[in-house]
Amino acid sequence: MQLTFRDVIEVFHVPEKTIRDWIEKKKMPYTVANEQLHFNYISLLDWALENKIKLTPAVLALGERQKQQAGIIYEAVKAGGIYYDIPGDSREKALKAIVELLPLPQRTNKNLLFEMFIAREKLTSTAVGDGIAMPHVRNPVVLSVDRPSKTLCFFKEPVDFKALDHKLVHIVFTLLTSSVKEHMAVISRLAFCLQNPRLQECLQSKAHAEQIFAELRVLESMASLSVNGNEKSTAR
Numbered sequence: 001m002q003l004t005f006r007d008v009i010e011v012f013h014v015p016e017k018t019i020r021d022w023i024e025k026k027k028m029p030y031t032v033a034n035e036q037l038h039f040n041y042i043s044l045l046d047w048a049l050e051n052k053i054k055l056t057p058a059v060l061a062l063g064e065r066q067k068q069q070a071g072i073i074y075e076a077v078k079a080g081g082i083y084y085d086i087p088g089d090s091r092e093k094a095l096k097a098i099v100e101l102l103p104l105p106q107r108t109n110k111n112l113l114f115e116m117f118i119a120r121e122k123l124t125s126t127a128v129g130d131g132i133a134m135p136h137v138r139n140p141v142v143l144s145v146d147r148p149s150k151t152l153c154f155f156k157e158p159v160d161f162k163a164l165d166h167k168l169v170h171i172v173f174t175l176l177t178s179s180v181k182e183h184m185a186v187i188s189r190l191a192f193c194l195q196n197p198r199l200q201e202c203l204q205s206k207a208h209a210e211q212i213f214a215e216l217r218v219l220e221s222m223a224s225l226s227v228n229g230n231e232k233s234t235a236r
Contacts, residue, residue: 001041001062008039011058026051042181045188052129055192073150073189074216079103080151080174082209087156091121094159095135098174103149113137117174127163132194132203134187136175148177148186154206171203193219 003011008019022028029043041062048055083101088094099114116137120126127133151174158168173190177183193199199215207215 003039003041003044003062005037005039008044011056011062012053013056013058022051022053042184045184049188049191054195055188057192060189060192071217071220072148072186073193074213074220076148076150076175076186077152077173077216078213079147080149080176082152082212084154084206085156086153086172088159089157091159091161092118094155094172095121098135098151098153098172101153102151102174102176104176105145121161125162125164127161127165127167127169128191128194129163129165129167130200130204131158131167131169132171132173133161133163133169134173134175134190136183136187139180145176145178148175148182150175150186150190152212189220 005016005019009016012019019028023030023037027047028039029047030037030039032038045059047053048059080103081101086094086097086101088097095117096114099110099117102113104110104113117135120136120138123138125133126135153172153174155170155172158170161169163169175183175187175190177186193216196215196219199219202212202215
């Protein structure tokens with residue numbers, strides 16, 4: 001999906017000057033055709049996540065089909081499960097423990113998957129700040145999973161994930177998908193949800209699984225209503 005300069009201004013809800021600053025100072029990806037700037041949606045989304053750019057419902061709506069289920073994070077976490085008091089006094093030991101919990105096909109090589117997680121961490125830490133990390137493999141397509149799953153784990157003791165904010169990690173969302181497109185849809189929606197103070201408080205306090213699921217369902221429903229409302233207001 002290709003976006004125009006005006007599209008990007010509208011979906012990110014920022015002034016034109018901000019977009020130009022992002023291009024110049026944060027290396028926002030773009031191409032030039034017919035003397036006009038164009039932006040690839042997937043590349044733009046990847047850049048926004050990497051640079052911790054605030055996501056809006058309009059940004060997420062671009063990557064979601066009209067008939068797609070609104071609660072993609074709720075469903076993914078339901079599929080992956082929520083676990084507490086995960087042991088491990090190092091990043092390697094903690095990830096090893098998580099791999100054992102993941103809902104994987106029977107023939108999956110767990111040792112190989114663990115090595116893929118470690119390789120990704122050595123490339124760039126998946127810690128996103130505030131004690132949260134999102135471990136995932138570099139190439140989701142190598143995993144033969146029927147549907148996206150996101151396993152939420154709370155560590156027994158905080159673990160050093162080499163986070164940019166230097167905070168130890170105690171909350172981990174581990175993502176498994178079968179395609180890059182699916183991967184980006186789930187991880188971007190989660191990044192959007194994590195901007196919500198109430199969900200953050202819920203996670204930081206290690207709330208019960210039922211409360212976390214309820215917060216996700218409400219939050220995604222509100223985001224979906226916001227997106228649909230915007231669509232109706234612009235479709236005149």
